Amino acid sequence: MDGDEFDPSREAAVARDREDPLAALRDRFSLPDDEFYMDGNSLGPLSTDAEESLARVVDEWRELGIRGWTDADPEWFDYGERLGARLAPLLGADDDEVVVTNSTTVNIHTLVGTFLDRLREEGGPTTVLANDLDFPTDHYAIRAQLRQRGLDPDDHLHLVESRDGRTVEEDDVVAALEAEDVGIVFMPSVLYRSGQLLDVERITEAAHEHGAYAGFDLAHSIGAVDHDLSAHGVDFAVWCTYKYLNAGPGSVGGLYVNERHFGTTPALAGWWGNDKETQFDMELTYTPARNAGAWQIGTVHVLSAAPLDGSLDVFAETTIEAVREKSVALTDALIRLVDERLPDCAVGTPRDAARRGGHVAIEHPEAYRVSLALKDRGVVVDFRQPNVVRVCPAPLYTSHADVWDAVEILREIVETEAYAEYEPRGAGVT
Ligand SMILES: Cc1ncc(COP(=O)(O)O)c(C=O)c1O
Ligand SMILES: Nc1ccccc1C(=O)C[C@H](N)C(=O)O
Structure with a gap:
């Protein structure tokens, strides 16, 4: 990851989206407007094509x-x-x-x-x-x-x-x-x-x-x-x-x-x-x-x-190389925003893009309850033992603005300890 010239503002995220050649593909997916679907590494969403x-x-x-x-x-x-x-x-x-x-x-x-x-x-x-x-x-x-x-x-x-x-x-x-x-x-x-x-x-x-x-x-x-x-x-x-x-x-x-x-x-x-x-x-x-x-x-x-x-x-409307390029850009932005805005969280994913897949592991001691608070606020993620919130900005339907907004929601949850309202983990799917 280059240490230089990342602009962490939302305006910069929106500007990156304007340059995104895959942006139009988002419309093919059934995704509610008020939700940030960041769990495509567990279950991808429905497209009209698949339907x-x-x-x-x-x-x-x-x-x-x-x-x-x-x-x-x-x-x-x-x-x-x-x-x-x-x-x-x-x-x-x-x-x-x-x-x-x-x-x-x-x-x-x-x-x-x-x-x-x-x-x-x-x-x-x-x-x-x-x-x-x-x-x-x-x-x-x-x-x-x-x-x-x-x-x-x-x-x-x-x-x-x-x-x-x-x-x-x-x-x-x-x-x-x-x-x-x-x-x-x-x-x-x-x-x-x-x-x-x-x-x-x-x-x-x-x-x-x-x-x-x-x-x-x-x-x-x-x-x-x-x-x-x-x-x-x-x-x-x-x-x-x-x-x-x-x-x-x-x-x-x-x-x-x-x-x-x-x-x-x-x-x-x-x-x-x-x-x-x-x-x-x-x-x-x-x-x-x-x-x-x-x-x-x-x-x-x-x-x-x-x-x-x-x-x-x-x-078929793009190439896997273009998909990978956007994925790297999104996970890169996500990691930099976590570094910049979430001092209480750690990044468990390699920072070198060549060693990173499509999702980012955000670590927090209360990761399970944080994941529940995120889901309640429309950021769909999952929790993995013992302390990981997995966040997946899948490139076919996620924008840089989505990543920015999801990090902002996470920042608020962590800073205000909003996760404290949730029950600790029991049995069941996470
Ligand atoms: C690495 C890996 N292998 C296998 C599986 C699951 O395999 P199956 O589709 O057979 O349940 C998963 C996720 O469920 C996985 O993450
Ligand atoms: N197949 C599932 C059914 C139900 C819930 C999750 C899954 C997953 O795929 C989990 C995923 N493999 C994981 O990396 O945790």
């Missing part, structure tokens, strides 16, 4: 019934592959390396399982390297896959430990690869709490130098950060589509498999991953598709994939 693509499938279901598999436009039979190809430019991948299928967690199961099986065949180490700040579901899935192969997860899941409780040093990932026999490095692109962006290229290179496979959970970067998975030689990746891709609650996830692994038998096989040419021959022998589609399991979830189709029409 239309969902309505289209419902109409086709009504009008075509079973014929929709072949006669719908687009046909449902290869809905997952087609959406995968539409996502490929956001990932720096070839069309057939990407498929929209399953949930992130299921995709971790099948891909970590697949590469553990490969390692066994190759006689490599069946150990997975993750980190101690991961989103829990990643560990649950990895540990379950190890257990299913008779491997003790306490011995076979190794964790890189964070030095500061916020970030993971790539140097420590490399050091772990040097010190231990690792079979699979599985890391997030962006840490869900602090928003740190890890160096996917460096981790992949280091993994390969040490004979390990490199897989990534892109849940917090897809749609906000540009990727170059194929150029970096990443082995596999997974993500969800309900955050920055705005495809709706529980929308279908996605996965990437590098083309050099095509033909590998998926750990969780099912007929939807069979070669499309022979799928309806109903052979009892499974023939994996020669593309990422092989990692599908059962029938494509057309209704919960449909909103993504429309959502990608919004992305």
Whole structure:
């Protein structure tokens, strides 16, 4: 972050918005005028485009019934592959390396399982390297896959430990690869709490130098950060589509498999991953598709994939590089405003844009109650244990003025201790 010439005034924020090439896209989203929606890193908002693509499938279901598999436009039979190809430019991948299928967690199961099986065949180490700040579901899935192969997860899941409780040093990932026999490095692109962006290229290179496979959970970067998975030689990746891709609650996830692994038998096989040419021959022998589609399991979830189709029409009006550029500008402004105006809060997100994803972790000892006070005042954010308010100025629908106004509301809550009126945290979704 350059230390110079940031004008913290609201007028300057409005002036930045006037120069914003993405400003018009905001109108595509259903967002109340009196609300600041800063939780798109958890659940993106509805766009008219997503609503239309969902309505289209419902109409086709009504009008075509079973014929929709072949006669719908687009046909449902290869809905997952087609959406995968539409996502490929956001990932720096070839069309057939990407498929929209399953949930992130299921995709971790099948891909970590697949590469553990490969390692066994190759006689490599069946150990997975993750980190101690991961989103829990990643560990649950990895540990379950190890257990299913008779491997003790306490011995076979190794964790890189964070030095500061916020970030993971790539140097420590490399050091772990040097010190231990690792079979699979599985890391997030962006840490869900602090928003740190890890160096996917460096981790992949280091993994390969040490004979390990490199897989990534892109849940917090897809749609906000540009990727170059194929150029970096990443082995596999997974993500969800309900955050920055705005495809709706529980929308279908996605996965990437590098083309050099095509033909590998998926750990969780099912007929939807069979070669499309022979799928309806109903052979009892499974023939994996020669593309990422092989990692599908059962029938494509057309209704919960449909909103993504429309959502990608919004992305098609810009480039992921332009989206990333605006995202960096917004998070930069947010961090500077917190520094300038909120002396009682700390920023838990790296200040170097190259190490930052699309959201900012604002730390305060009363973060939970602060998040409730913010929501009550129309600033939709979330709280993450133990002291983080996550604020996500998602670039497709957030302006610099929104960021300025949200910081002002936060300043007032913190300065007047307005959070004191709220109950401490109990159970439930935060
Ligand atoms: C890094 C990460 N992985 C996975 C998930 C969730 O996976 P799923 O969509 O399977 O619930 C989340 C958020 O819920 C996440 O932040
Ligand atoms: N899928 C959800 C369902 C309900 C509430 C939150 C989520 C999230 O996605 C949380 C998010 N992954 C996080 O980074 O905390």
